[in-house]
Amino acid sequence: MHFITKTAKVKFINKTELKEFLDSKVEQYNNPKFIESDPIQIPHRFSKKEDIEITAFLTATIAWGNRKSIINNASKMMDLLDNSPYDFVLNHNESDLEPLLQFVHRTFNGTDLITFVKALKHIYNNHGGLETVFRKTAKNESLQIAISQFKTHFFEIEHLPRTQKHVSDPLKNSAAKRINMYLRWMVRNDNTGVDFGIWNNISPSQLSCPLDVHSGNVARKLGLLTRKQNDAKALFELDTNLRKLDPKDPVKYDFALFGLGVFESF
Template sequence: MKIKIPDEFSSLKDYLDWLFKKYNTPDFINSDPIKFVHRFSKPEDMEIAGFIASLLAMGNRKIILLSNERLFDLMENRPYEFILNFDPFWYEKSLSNFVHFAYRNIEGKDLLVIFYLLKQTIEKYGRLKNLFLKYYDDKHPTVKQALSGFVREILSFDPPPKFNGIPESINGLIPDPEKNSPCKRLNMFLRWMVRKDQVDVGIWNEIDKSKLIIPLDTHVSKISRALGLTQRKTDTWKTAEEITNNLKKFEPEDPVKYDFAIFGLGIELKQVY
C-alpha cells in the first residue's frame, strides 16, 4: 500500500515538514513515555527515567503509561537515587507484583535484573552518558558502534543474587545493534537524550544528532514503506538505517526529527492499515 501525498504539498519533504510541525508540540509529551523524563530537572534522574521508560515502551500506549506510573511510584519519583541504592533482596517481593508489566511482555523478574544492572553501571560510571561516551566516536557515521558497546557493557555486569546468569529475556529488552536488531526502544531513548526541542530534552549534547537512527516501531515501519522510504520487508537495524538515510536527504543534520511526522501519521491512519 502506498500513501498519496496530499495535493497541497509539492513534495514528500514539504509533507513531512508539515507533519513534524503538527506533532512536535508540547501536547505530544503527556501521551508519550517521554513524559517521565520531563518530570525531572537533574540530568542523572532524566537519564534513568528515560532509559527505563523507553525499555518498557511496547504494546498499548495507555497501558504502558499506566504501568510506568506504578513503577515510578515504587521509585518514589527519585529514579537515580532508587537505582543507586537498589537492593534486589529488599525489592524482590515488591517487583514480583509487576506481573505481565507493560502489556504482557515484561515481568517483575526482568525489572529486578534491569535495575541491578543499572545500579552497577552508575556505580562505575556515575551516569549513563559517561558509559555511552566511552564508545562514542564522532568519526563513525552513526551511533551503532557506541550503542553496541553501551549495551554489551551493561549486560556484562553481574545478575542479581539467585540468578544463574542474565536471562535471555533481558537480551530482548536491551538488544545489540550488531545483531541486526532495529533497537527501537534504545534509539528512542537516544532521540530523547540527544535531540533538543520542545519535546526531546537534549541533555547529551556531546552526541551529534545527525548520527541518530530512527526508532523503528510498527507505525514507523508501515508508514515508511508506504512513503517509499525503504524497500526492505523486515524490521532490522539495516531497515532503520535505510529509512534514516533517506530522511537525511531532507534534513542532513537532524533526520530523526521526522520520527514525529511518521509516527503521528501512523497513529492517524492505524484504522486503515
C-alpha cells in the same frame, strides 16, 4: 512517487515536496501536546538529569504494546522506585528490591526490573553514567555500534540470560526501536519541550529513527523504505534517506512518520 492521505487524493511528489510535507508534519506533532498521550510524559515528571535519563531508559524499555498500558506501568515502576530513581539505583539494598518482584509489563517482569536496577548502578559506579557510556563509544555517524557496546557493559553484572532480550543489539540485525527512541529523547533538543536534549556530547546527526510498525509502514508508502522487515538493514536504509532530508536532525521525522501512522492512519 504517489501517496494517499485522509484529506487528499493521489498526488505526485518530488523530493522537495516530500521534505516540505514531512516538515509540516514534524511541526504539527513535535509540540508539547504530543507529551499528553506519549510515554515520554513519564520522564517529564522529573527535573534532575539522572532522574530523567534513568526514568526515560526504563520507560523506553517497556515501550511496546498499548500506549496507555505503557504509561500506566511506567508510572507503577516509578512508584516502586520511590519516585526517586537515581537515589534508588545508587543506594538500594536487597530488601528494597523485593517489592519490585511484583512488577510486570508483558514479558518484562520483576526479576528483569531488579536486574536493570543493578545494571544501572553498575553503569553509574563503573562507567560514569548513561551518557558517558554512550559518548565513549559514539565514534561513527550512527550510534548503532555504541548501542551494542552499551548492552555489553550493561550486562557485565550477574543476570539471567532471558533478561538480555530487553536490550536490543543492532549488530544482531535488530532495529533497536526502543533504545533508539530513548537516545532521541536524551540527545535531540527540539526547542519545543518534547525531547530533552540533556546529552550535549552526542550529535543529533548520529541518531537513528525508532523504526516500528507505524513508522515503517508510512516510510514505505512514502518511498523512504523498500525493505519489508523492520530490522537493522531497514533502519540503515531509512536513516540514509532521512539524513538526505535533514543531515543535522534526521530523527525529527520520527514525529512525522509516527504521527501519520498513529493519528492519521496514513
